[in-house]
Amino acid sequence: MAPPPRRGGMLASKARQRTPGHHYNASFLSAADRSEILQWLSTLKPLWEERYSKHFPPPPGQEQRRLLRPVYWLGNWQFACLDYYRPPKGVKDRCVRAEPFPPVLERQVKKVEELARRMFRGPDMPTGWHLNTCLVNFYGNRLEDGRWVDTARVGEHKDFEPGPVASLSLGERALIQFVTSTRPGERDEIVLEQWLDDGSLQLFGGARWKEQTFHRVQRVDTRAGHKMPPELPDFQTRRVNLTFRYVPDQHVTPFAQLSAEAREDVRPYMRTLAQGSAFFRAELEREKPAP
Numbered sequence: 001m002a003p004p005p006r007r008g009g010m011l012a013s014k015a016r017q018r019t020p021g022h023h024y025n026a027s028f029l030s031a032a033d034r035s036e037i038l039q040w041l042s043t044l045k046p047l048w049e050e051r052y053s054k055h056f057p058p059p060p061g062q063e064q065r066r067l068l069r070p071v072y073w074l075g076n077w078q079f080a081c082l083d084y085y086r087p088p089k090g091v092k093d094r095c096v097r098a099e100p101f102p103p104v105l106e107r108q109v110k111k112v113e114e115l116a117r118r119m120f121r122g123p124d125m126p127t128g129w130h131l132n133t134c135l136v137n138f139y140g141n142r143l144e145d146g147r148w149v150d151t152a153r154v155g156e157h158k159d160f161e162p163g164p165v166a167s168l169s170l171g172e173r174a175l176i177q178f179v180t181s182t183r184p185g186e187r188d189e190i191v192l193e194q195w196l197d198d199g200s201l202q203l204f205g206g207a208r209w210k211e212q213t214f215h216r217v218q219r220v221d222t223r224a225g226h227k228m229p230p231e232l233p234d235f236q237t238r239r240v241n242l243t244f245r246y247v248p249d250q251h252v253t254p255f256a257q258l259s260a261e262a263r264e265d266v267r268p269y270m271r272t273l274a275q276g277s278a279f280f281r282a283e284l285e286r287e288k289p290a291p
């Protein structure tokens, strides 16, 4: 493995960079595919989610809060109030069947899967792995009590879905950092940092990037002046990131087959989604008992 950059050292800046287990391609998307993705994004109605719910209340000392940004999921929706997908224990009632990928994303996924199968083997490439889940993250400013507040960041976390994770970036570039585990009173060590450009692909996998390090979006530029679709009344988007992951198919549950508690917690979200999506309308219909 290449020696890790020193803290605060030079940013990886090459258009194509290869670090074992981490791949970056600054110009992955063609202009035609990029504009098809923007067209599709303009049709979306992203959802504002609350972190907690009736059956998953805030832990002691914490309060209900809205997520920093609206999101959209494809393949399956990991509602925050169902506490996301956290194998090996947190797999039941976590991933609710959602819309399939549009054709332009299917095409990207095919290319990325081929690349990933060349890059990762053995324990780094789980049996059955395929990219069936996509989180669309909108980064920008949200309207809070009449003021626009920049919420374009993500704190340290791991993606718990097994196997490689791929992400496509659109709009303003963002600085992603991979850091070693946080301990109170100690500064995180930055193991790798990378600017994610408009039209780029990042692909990472293996123990180094999935298990031993956390990643975070430290900041999102403002300099190019990107304004990204869709237009929303309470959010100005300057960057969109699509993260593709793998959830074993047996852990993806149709809404109608969730536990009664989980259905109660996410039904209002399903109803909101159904206002803009025939898919979610049909999923809600399936809950009704046959006459």
Ligand SMILES: O=C(O)CCC(=O)C(=O)O
Binding pocket: 135, 137, 154, 159, 167, 169, 174, 176, 196, 215, 216, 217, 241, 243
């Ligand atoms: O926006 C990005 O580039 C990263 C997003 C991310 O870390 C995630 O979706 O888990």
